Amino acid sequence: MDGTYDVIIIGAGPAGLTAGLYTSRSKLSTLIIEKETLGGELVNRDLIENYPGYPDGILGPELSGNMLNQAMNYGTEFQLGEVEQIKIDGNRKVVQTSSGEYSGKAIIIAGGAHNKKLAVPGEQEFADKGVFYCATCDGPHFADKVVAVAGGGDSGITEGIFLTRLVSKVIIIEMLPQCTATKILQDRAFSNPKIEVKCGSKIEAIIGDEQVKALDLLNIQTGERSTLEVDGILVHIGIEPNTDYLSGTVPLDSKGYVLVNEKMETEIPGVFAAGDIRLNSAWQIATAVGDGATAALSLVKYLGSLPG
């Protein structure tokens, strides 16, 4: 056993760092375990324009650095390592990681989620140069431009409809012969004059120079290839929570999101979840921060209720 803490937090993104700040300020010994980069998704973001308190926006690494320093200032400890398993032994929770084993009286799971990638040439090259994954975050950069949305499921169509408020035209591209979004969403999309839907088209490559300029498409039925000129592409073919290691231990929904109530409590006493990893998250920094604070406050109450 490498260490025993009051609280163990999995993931050093905005949710985990906020939770750590709150539990440390409550004088609970707190360890955050992070498998990649302290700061979570924020570290890879350029300018964040929708996090309150920064009228001119703030760079992702600066915001995450501030959150990290604030948690550290109150005594939060950090350990790099990937959590591979958690074991619940009554009031004792054991966390097994690639760098050792830790135990705590309570756990906050704040491991976030990841966007499924298209995995085509150009996707990585043009990331933040026209390829984007979050309509709310990056849509405003495409005012009056033509944007493709990869994905005709519920999330792709919802995001496409949202984008029509900002851009001049949205082209939804779905590989299957038909969109898979619920009928009501499809009706809304089809009746929106700014939306064109292309089903049965596979995106084979994203092309451009400094910025995205076009997509190479393959018509699945006819085998015909074509080039579609666009200024950007929102990839929304699904988001997956980082919960593989939790299945069988913590209640998850059918897509793998952690089930919590409004206090961020799971069904297991002393196990909480916060941020993008939990069911019905809004996938925003501000909401992840709110979840982290809520989970921590619920946890403080939970530990206070334990006998002696």
Ligand SMILES: Cc1cc2nc3c(=O)[nH]c(=O)nc-3n(C[C@H](O)[C@H](O)[C@H](O)COP(=O)(O)OP(=O)(O)OC[C@H]3O[C@@H](n4cnc5c(N)ncnc54)[C@H](O)[C@@H]3O)c2cc1C
């Ligand atoms: C391209 C893009 C742009 C975005 N832009 C914005 C924006 O402008 N504004 C906005 O509000 N939101 C934006 N978001 C969303 C925002 O980044 C997330 O909502 C937010 O980071 C979620 O915080 P979190 O703490 O829940 O998860 P994350 O930030 O994902 O942090 C989770 C952390 O947990 C770690 N982890 C996962 N599994 C394990 C494990 N087994 N062991 C140890 N560590 C683990 C991960 O490595 C990660 O560091 C954007 C997202 C993307 C993808």
